[in-house]
Amino acid sequence: MFECQRNEIQQEVNTIVRKYGRTRNYLLPILQELNRKFSYINNYMIEAVSNALDISPAEVHGVVTFYSFLNETPKGKYIIRLCKTISCDMAGKDRIVRVLEKELGISFGETTKDGLFSLEYTNCIGMCSEGPAMLVNEEVYSKLCPEKVVDILEFYKNGARKRA
Amino acid sequence: MKNSKKRILFGEYIVGSGLAAALKLKPKEVVNEVKKSELRGRGGAGFPTGLKWESAAVQKADQKFIICNADEGEPGTFKDRLLLMEHPGKILEGMAIAGYAIGAHHGIIYLRGEYVYLKKGIEERIDHMKATNLLGDKILGKRFNFDVEIRLGAGAYVCGEEFALIESLNGRRGEPRNKPPFPTEKGYLDKPTVVQNVETLCYVPYIIANGAEWFRTHGTMKSTGTKLFSISGDVENPGVYEVELGITVRELLEMVGAKDTKAVQVGGASGICVSEKDFDKPIAFEGLPPGGSIIVFNHSRKMLHVLENFMEFFVEESCGQCTPCREGNYRLLEGVRLLKKGDCTVAYLRDLMELARVMQISSKCGLGQMSPNPFISIIENFKDEILYS
Ligand code: SF4
Ligand code: FES
Numbered sequence: 001m002f003e004c005q006r007n008e009i010q011q012e013v014n015t016i017v018r019k020y021g022r023t024r025n026y027l028l029p030i031l032q033e034l035n036r037k038f039s040y041i042n043n044y045m046i047e048a049v050s051n052a053l054d055i056s057p058a059e060v061h062g063v064v065t066f067y068s069f070l071n072e073t074p075k076g077k078y079i080i081r082l083c084k085t086i087s088c089d090m091a092g093k094d095r096i097v098r099v100l101e102k103e104l105g106i107s108f109g110e111t112t113k114d115g116l117f118s119l120e121y122t123n124c125i126g127m128c129s130e131g132p133a134m135l136v137n138e139e140v141y142s143k144l145c146p147e148k149v150v151d152i153l154e155f156y157k158n159g160a161r162k163r164a
Numbered sequence: 165m166k167n168s169k170k171r172i173l174f175g176e177y178i179v180g181s182g183l184a185a186a187l188k189l190k191p192k193e194v195v196n197e198v199k200k201s202e203l204r205g206r207g208g209a210g211f212p213t214g215l216k217w218e219s220a221a222v223q224k225a226d227q228k229f230i231i232c233n234a235d236e237g238e239p240g241t242f243k244d245r246l247l248l249m250e251h252p253g254k255i256l257e258g259m260a261i262a263g264y265a266i267g268a269h270h271g272i273i274y275l276r277g278e279y280v281y282l283k284k285g286i287e288e289r290i291d292h293m294k295a296t297n298l299l300g301d302k303i304l305g306k307r308f309n310f311d312v313e314i315r316l317g318a319g320a321y322v323c324g325e326e327f328a329l330i331e332s333l334n335g336r337r338g339e340p341r342n343k344p345p346f347p348t349e350k351g352y353l354d355k356p357t358v359v360q361n362v363e364t365l366c367y368v369p370y371i372i373a374n375g376a377e378w379f380r381t382h383g384t385m386k387s388t389g390t391k392l393f394s395i396s397g398d399v400e401n402p403g404v405y406e407v408e409l410g411i412t413v414r415e416l417l418e419m420v421g422a423k424d425t426k427a428v429q430v431g432g433a434s435g436i437c438v439s440e441k442d443f444d445k446p447i448a449f450e451g452l453p454p455g456g457s458i459i460v461f462n463h464s465r466k467m468l469h470v471l472e473n474f475m476e477f478f479v480e481e482s483c484g485q486c487t488p489c490r491e492g493n494y495r496l497l498e499g500v501r502l503l504k505k506g507d508c509t510v511a512y513l514r515d516l517m518e519l520a521r522v523m524q525i526s527s528k529c530g531l532g533q534m535s536p537n538p539f540i541s542i543i544e545n546f547k548d549e550i551l552y553s
């Protein structure tokens with residue numbers, strides 16, 4: 001890892017830890033912010049956090065691996081999480097799987113080459129009466145149909161272009 | 165009889181009336197009123213709310229905590245999302261009343277990561293309640309302070325279990341642990357802590373404002389009050405419904421316009437799957453599991469496919485801490501896949517049923533104890549379809 005990346009991480013960890021205080025009970029919020037900022041949590045970040053809070057890196061690592069929303073590898077800018085639990089499944093989840101894979105040219109578990117989208121499954125997200133449903137980062141979308149999915153993807157592609 | 169349209173949460177309510185009434189009583193009287201109401205936890209386990217408060221109230225500690233469990237993750241459940249979105253004031257008022265009753269000044273809402281989009285609305289409600297003196301310092305001019313903080317989960321179903329949730333708040337892996345000590349003795353930061361489901365908290369202001377007697381005129385002798393049901397699957401009008409406990413499956417199905425129903429999963433993935441012969445049984449603490457998740461399957465659905473979906477869910481969500489659950493769910497899933505291929509002998513299926521029963525008694529927490537429920541009930545109730553068709 002480059003020196004400048006390390007510095008950036010260290011600085012970010014310092015800022016976040018200052019915000020929450022150096023107490024163990026804020027470990028999860030600290031990791032959540034790092035995850036949001038860098039899209040994943042690497043070993044260097046784990047070390048920096050464990051130093052700051054004075055707990056073993058193995059403990060921090062254990063927490064990172066436990067929660068499915070904390071990533072151990074880099075993810076796309078937008079993480080699409082499609083619900084695969086039974087009510088969404090019955091409402092036609094498979095159709096949505098096919099559209100997503102086809103439009104993005106990747107399979108579930110993968111990230112697009114431009115780093116924009118990652119495709120993942122998730123379990124029930126509490127939209128069971130309006131399935132199929134999915135999350136895109138922190139937004140929820142329900143009653144999905146193929147056309148709607150394409151519109152949603154376009155929206156994020158455009159947003160990303162504008163912000164770039 | 166059970167279809168009398170009695171509502172509580174979706175009925176009338178005057179903001180602040182529950183809290184105002186509570187602050188006129190002694191903390192002990194508040195606990196007693198909740199005890200008398202016989203309100204039981206709406207998260208699924210059904211522990212009597214008043215008893216929980218009492219055991220926390222008698223603890224001597226410099227700090228105590230009220231935690232609202234908003235980690236709704238049971239497949240097929242979405243009523244807490246609706247409450248968090250449309251009735252956050254009732255939740256917060258319930259938390260403050262609970263805080264007053266047990267002597268806590270700090271509340272935490274543990275909101276599942278999937279619901280992060282609800283956070284802003286809840287924060288706005290907190291600010292508004294502070295501005296109107298329903299939260300914060302010297303609430304309604306009395307000597308009682310209470311503030312609420314929101315913390316986010318990060319995608320782990322097991323954190324809905326109260327100890328896993330506390331561990332998560334303590335900055336650890338969300339792994340359940342053996343009890344005692346109970347959270348009411350040693351919970352968040354090792355202090356006495358009351359963890360209460362979103363829906364349970366919402367009933368509290370009504371109980372204090374209108375009295376335990378009034379609350380008990382709803383529901384059955386053993387299951388007082390109403391309950392929110394989240395209904396999805398093969399029905400005409402899916403959604404959240406408030407009905408009295410004791411309603412039968414058939415009455416629910418009629419209410420939501422379900423036709424050609426073959427099976428109903430009552431109580432979510434960890435609940436049980438019933439066939440037509442059980443449609444007249446009541447849903448209550450003394451009947452079918454009253455967790456509130458109802459998933460309806462019509463005759464076009466394959467029950468093995470349903471079961472495979474549930475078992476995949478448990479394999480993924482088991483925290484892996486104890487063997488019966490970690491290994492058992494995996495074996496049950498494998499068995500379902502063998503059945504699907506037509507490669508499972510009846511003798512092996514009997515072994516799996518035996519394993520499922522062992523899991524029910526030997527797993528450490530509710531997840532592993534309940535995950536065999538769909539397996540056992542689907543195999544037993546749909547044997548002909550599964551084995552001989
Ligand atoms: S029963 Fe399952 S979820 Fe519960 S502690 Fe054991 S492994 Fe973890
Ligand atoms: S089953 Fe998909 S949101 Fe509940």
